[in-house]
Amino acid sequence: MATLFTRIINGEIPAEKILEDEHYLAFLDIRPIRPGHTLVVPKREHDYLFTLDDATLAGLLPFAKRVVPAIEKVTGCLRVGVMVAGLEVPHTHIHLVPMNAISDLNFALARESSAEERAAMGRSLRAALAQ
Template sequence: MSTLFTRIIHGEIPAQKVLEDDRYLAFLDIRPIRPGHTLVIPKIEHDYLFTLDDETLAGLLPFAKRVVPALEQVTGCKRVGVMVAGLEVPHTHLHLVPMNAISDLNFAHAKEGTAEALAAMGDRVREALRG
Protein backbone atom coordinates (compact mmCIF):
# COMPACT_ATOMS: atom_id res chain seq x y z
CA MET A 1 0.00 0.00 0.00
CA SER A 2 1.34 3.42 -0.93
CA THR A 3 1.94 6.09 1.66
CA LEU A 4 0.17 9.42 1.52
CA PHE A 5 3.42 10.97 0.27
CA THR A 6 3.83 8.40 -2.52
CA ARG A 7 0.30 9.25 -3.62
CA ILE A 8 1.32 12.94 -3.71
CA ILE A 9 4.40 12.05 -5.79
CA HIS A 10 2.16 10.26 -8.31
CA GLY A 11 -0.35 13.12 -8.43
CA GLU A 12 -3.15 11.08 -6.86
CA ILE A 13 -3.50 13.63 -4.05
CA PRO A 14 -3.13 17.35 -4.74
CA ALA A 15 -0.29 19.24 -3.08
CA GLN A 16 1.46 22.58 -3.39
CA LYS A 17 4.69 21.24 -4.88
CA VAL A 18 7.42 23.87 -4.77
CA LEU A 19 10.46 21.97 -6.06
CA GLU A 20 10.91 18.59 -7.68
CA ASP A 21 13.54 16.57 -9.46
CA ASP A 22 13.83 12.91 -10.38
CA ARG A 23 14.77 11.87 -6.80
CA TYR A 24 13.16 14.34 -4.38
CA LEU A 25 10.07 16.46 -3.85
CA ALA A 26 9.36 19.52 -1.67
CA PHE A 27 5.77 20.54 -0.97
CA LEU A 28 3.89 22.65 1.55
CA ASP A 29 2.57 20.96 4.67
CA ILE A 30 -1.26 21.12 4.76
CA ARG A 31 -1.08 21.60 8.55
CA PRO A 32 1.72 24.14 8.81
CA ILE A 33 3.13 25.08 12.17
CA ARG A 34 4.36 28.31 10.55
CA PRO A 35 3.56 29.86 7.15
CA GLY A 36 5.81 28.27 4.53
CA HIS A 37 6.26 24.98 6.45
CA THR A 38 7.55 22.64 3.75
CA LEU A 39 8.09 18.89 3.64
CA VAL A 40 11.00 17.40 1.71
CA ILE A 41 10.90 13.73 0.76
CA PRO A 42 12.82 11.24 -1.30
CA LYS A 43 10.69 9.78 -4.08
CA ILE A 44 11.52 6.27 -2.97
CA GLU A 45 9.04 5.01 -0.40
CA HIS A 46 11.10 4.39 2.71
CA ASP A 47 9.99 4.75 6.32
CA TYR A 48 13.04 5.79 8.34
CA LEU A 49 15.64 8.45 7.60
CA PHE A 50 18.50 6.57 9.24
CA THR A 51 17.96 3.38 7.25
CA LEU A 52 17.93 5.13 3.86
CA ASP A 53 20.66 4.07 1.49
CA ASP A 54 23.67 6.38 1.75
CA GLU A 55 23.26 7.90 -1.71
CA THR A 56 19.63 8.93 -1.13
CA LEU A 57 20.42 10.24 2.35
CA ALA A 58 23.40 12.22 1.02
CA GLY A 59 21.21 13.95 -1.57
CA LEU A 60 18.31 14.85 0.70
CA LEU A 61 19.86 17.83 2.52
CA PRO A 62 21.39 19.44 -0.58
CA PHE A 63 17.97 19.23 -2.24
CA ALA A 64 16.28 20.73 0.84
CA LYS A 65 18.95 23.46 0.95
CA ARG A 66 17.76 24.69 -2.47
CA VAL A 67 14.33 25.55 -0.96
CA VAL A 68 15.64 27.48 2.06
CA PRO A 69 16.51 30.83 0.39
CA ALA A 70 13.03 31.00 -1.15
CA LEU A 71 11.39 30.34 2.23
CA GLU A 72 13.55 33.00 3.86
CA GLN A 73 12.70 35.52 1.14
CA VAL A 74 8.98 34.83 1.14
CA THR A 75 8.44 34.63 4.91
CA GLY A 76 11.06 37.09 6.16
CA CYS A 77 12.08 34.60 8.86
CA LYS A 78 15.40 34.70 10.71
CA ARG A 79 16.15 31.03 9.96
CA VAL A 80 14.62 27.93 8.50
CA GLY A 81 14.60 25.18 11.09
CA VAL A 82 14.84 21.52 10.18
CA MET A 83 13.05 18.73 12.02
CA VAL A 84 12.89 15.02 11.49
CA ALA A 85 10.08 13.47 13.48
CA GLY A 86 9.12 10.64 11.18
CA LEU A 87 6.09 9.32 13.02
CA GLU A 88 3.24 11.07 11.21
CA VAL A 89 3.62 9.37 7.81
CA PRO A 90 5.72 6.23 7.26
CA HIS A 91 7.77 7.88 4.49
CA THR A 92 11.06 9.66 5.23
CA HIS A 93 10.56 13.41 5.38
CA LEU A 94 12.21 16.59 6.58
CA HIS A 95 10.23 19.51 7.95
CA LEU A 96 11.56 22.90 6.83
CA VAL A 97 10.01 25.47 9.16
CA PRO A 98 10.49 29.24 8.79
CA MET A 99 11.19 30.48 12.31
CA ASN A 100 12.12 33.51 14.35
CA ALA A 101 12.44 31.72 17.71
CA ILE A 102 13.00 28.14 18.83
CA SER A 103 9.43 28.09 20.14
CA ASP A 104 8.27 28.25 16.51
CA LEU A 105 9.26 24.59 16.12
CA ASN A 106 6.18 23.35 17.92
CA PHE A 107 3.59 21.05 16.38
CA ALA A 108 1.05 22.39 18.87
CA HIS A 109 0.92 25.48 16.61
CA ALA A 110 -0.15 23.43 13.58
CA LYS A 111 -3.45 24.29 12.01
CA GLU A 112 -5.11 23.29 8.78
CA GLY A 113 -4.14 25.60 5.95
CA THR A 114 -6.86 26.81 3.63
CA ALA A 115 -6.57 25.86 -0.02
CA GLU A 116 -6.32 29.56 -0.89
CA ALA A 117 -3.56 30.32 1.63
CA LEU A 118 -1.55 27.25 0.62
CA ALA A 119 -1.91 28.08 -3.08
CA ALA A 120 -0.80 31.68 -2.50
CA MET A 121 2.22 30.54 -0.47
CA GLY A 122 3.06 27.90 -3.07
CA ASP A 123 2.97 30.53 -5.81
CA ARG A 124 5.24 32.86 -3.83
CA VAL A 125 7.79 30.14 -3.03
CA ARG A 126 7.87 28.84 -6.61
CA GLU A 127 8.35 32.40 -7.89
CA ALA A 128 11.21 32.96 -5.44
CA LEU A 129 12.80 29.69 -6.54
CA ARG A 130 12.69 30.85 -10.17
CA GLY A 131 14.64 33.87 -9.01
Protein backbone atom coordinates (compact mmCIF):
# COMPACT_ATOMS: atom_id res chain seq x y z
CA MET A 1 0.00 0.00 0.00
CA ALA A 2 1.24 3.48 -0.86
CA THR A 3 2.38 5.79 1.90
CA LEU A 4 0.54 8.97 2.81
CA PHE A 5 3.22 10.98 1.01
CA THR A 6 2.99 8.86 -2.15
CA ARG A 7 -0.76 9.46 -2.12
CA ILE A 8 -0.06 13.22 -1.86
CA ILE A 9 2.45 13.00 -4.73
CA ASN A 10 -0.13 11.13 -6.82
CA GLY A 11 -2.81 13.73 -6.09
CA GLU A 12 -5.02 11.31 -4.15
CA ILE A 13 -4.78 13.43 -0.98
CA PRO A 14 -4.76 17.23 -1.12
CA ALA A 15 -1.67 19.09 0.07
CA GLU A 16 -0.43 22.65 -0.11
CA LYS A 17 2.39 22.17 -2.61
CA ILE A 18 5.18 24.73 -2.57
CA LEU A 19 7.67 23.44 -5.15
CA GLU A 20 7.81 20.37 -7.36
CA ASP A 21 9.99 18.87 -10.04
CA GLU A 22 10.18 15.42 -11.57
CA HIS A 23 12.04 13.94 -8.58
CA TYR A 24 11.00 15.88 -5.44
CA LEU A 25 8.07 17.64 -3.83
CA ALA A 26 7.92 20.28 -1.08
CA PHE A 27 4.59 20.80 0.70
CA LEU A 28 3.33 22.29 3.95
CA ASP A 29 3.05 20.09 7.02
CA ILE A 30 -0.56 19.88 8.27
CA ARG A 31 0.75 19.90 11.87
CA PRO A 32 3.42 22.57 11.67
CA ILE A 33 5.84 23.21 14.48
CA ARG A 34 5.80 26.82 13.27
CA PRO A 35 3.95 28.45 10.35
CA GLY A 36 5.84 27.72 7.15
CA HIS A 37 7.00 24.25 8.29
CA THR A 38 7.56 22.43 5.01
CA LEU A 39 8.19 18.78 4.20
CA VAL A 40 10.47 17.77 1.34
CA VAL A 41 10.19 14.27 -0.09
CA PRO A 42 11.61 12.32 -2.99
CA LYS A 43 8.80 11.24 -5.29
CA ARG A 44 10.07 7.70 -5.37
CA GLU A 45 8.78 6.02 -2.23
CA HIS A 46 11.58 4.87 0.02
CA ASP A 47 11.49 4.43 3.79
CA TYR A 48 14.88 5.54 5.10
CA LEU A 49 17.05 8.51 4.21
CA PHE A 50 20.33 6.68 4.64
CA THR A 51 19.43 3.80 2.34
CA LEU A 52 18.38 6.07 -0.55
CA ASP A 53 20.41 5.66 -3.71
CA ASP A 54 23.22 8.20 -3.92
CA ALA A 55 21.68 10.22 -6.76
CA THR A 56 18.36 10.73 -4.93
CA LEU A 57 20.10 11.55 -1.67
CA ALA A 58 22.45 13.97 -3.44
CA GLY A 59 19.52 15.85 -4.99
CA LEU A 60 17.34 16.12 -1.89
CA LEU A 61 19.11 18.96 -0.07
CA PRO A 62 19.74 21.09 -3.17
CA PHE A 63 16.02 20.84 -3.93
CA ALA A 64 15.14 21.76 -0.33
CA LYS A 65 17.61 24.66 -0.47
CA ARG A 66 15.50 26.24 -3.23
CA VAL A 67 12.56 26.58 -0.79
CA VAL A 68 14.53 28.04 2.13
CA PRO A 69 14.77 31.68 0.93
CA ALA A 70 10.99 31.82 0.52
CA ILE A 71 10.43 30.44 4.04
CA GLU A 72 12.88 32.99 5.46
CA LYS A 73 11.28 35.88 3.58
CA VAL A 74 7.67 34.99 4.38
CA THR A 75 8.15 34.03 8.03
CA GLY A 76 10.90 36.47 8.98
CA CYS A 77 12.75 33.69 10.82
CA LEU A 78 16.45 33.86 11.64
CA ARG A 79 17.14 30.45 10.11
CA VAL A 80 15.41 27.43 8.67
CA GLY A 81 16.17 24.34 10.71
CA VAL A 82 16.40 20.94 9.10
CA MET A 83 15.26 17.80 10.86
CA VAL A 84 15.13 14.19 9.77
CA ALA A 85 13.17 12.03 12.17
CA GLY A 86 11.96 9.43 9.75
CA LEU A 87 9.51 7.58 11.97
CA GLU A 88 6.22 9.40 11.38
CA VAL A 89 5.64 8.25 7.79
CA PRO A 90 7.59 5.41 6.15
CA HIS A 91 8.65 7.63 3.24
CA THR A 92 11.93 9.58 3.35
CA HIS A 93 11.28 13.22 4.26
CA ILE A 94 13.02 16.20 5.72
CA HIS A 95 11.42 18.93 7.80
CA LEU A 96 12.23 22.57 7.02
CA VAL A 97 11.22 24.52 10.12
CA PRO A 98 11.40 28.31 10.46
CA MET A 99 13.25 29.02 13.69
CA ASN A 100 14.54 31.84 15.84
CA ALA A 101 15.97 29.60 18.60
CA ILE A 102 16.98 25.96 18.89
CA SER A 103 13.94 25.42 21.13
CA ASP A 104 11.75 26.03 18.04
CA LEU A 105 12.75 22.58 16.72
CA ASN A 106 10.37 20.74 18.97
CA PHE A 107 7.57 18.47 17.76
CA ALA A 108 5.71 19.18 21.02
CA LEU A 109 4.99 22.65 19.57
CA ALA A 110 3.18 21.21 16.54
CA ARG A 111 -0.47 22.08 16.13
CA GLU A 112 -3.06 21.26 13.50
CA SER A 113 -3.36 24.01 10.90
CA SER A 114 -6.49 24.78 8.94
CA ALA A 115 -6.76 24.42 5.18
CA GLU A 116 -7.21 28.20 5.02
CA GLU A 117 -3.99 28.82 6.99
CA ARG A 118 -2.08 26.41 4.75
CA ALA A 119 -3.54 27.95 1.59
CA ALA A 120 -2.54 31.47 2.67
CA MET A 121 0.97 30.35 3.61
CA GLY A 122 1.28 28.38 0.39
CA ARG A 123 0.32 31.41 -1.71
CA SER A 124 2.86 33.54 0.14
CA LEU A 125 5.67 30.99 -0.22
CA ARG A 126 4.99 30.38 -3.92
CA ALA A 127 4.89 34.15 -4.55
CA ALA A 128 8.24 34.55 -2.78
CA LEU A 129 9.70 31.72 -4.88
CA ALA A 130 8.51 33.43 -8.05
CA GLN A 131 10.40 36.65 -7.28
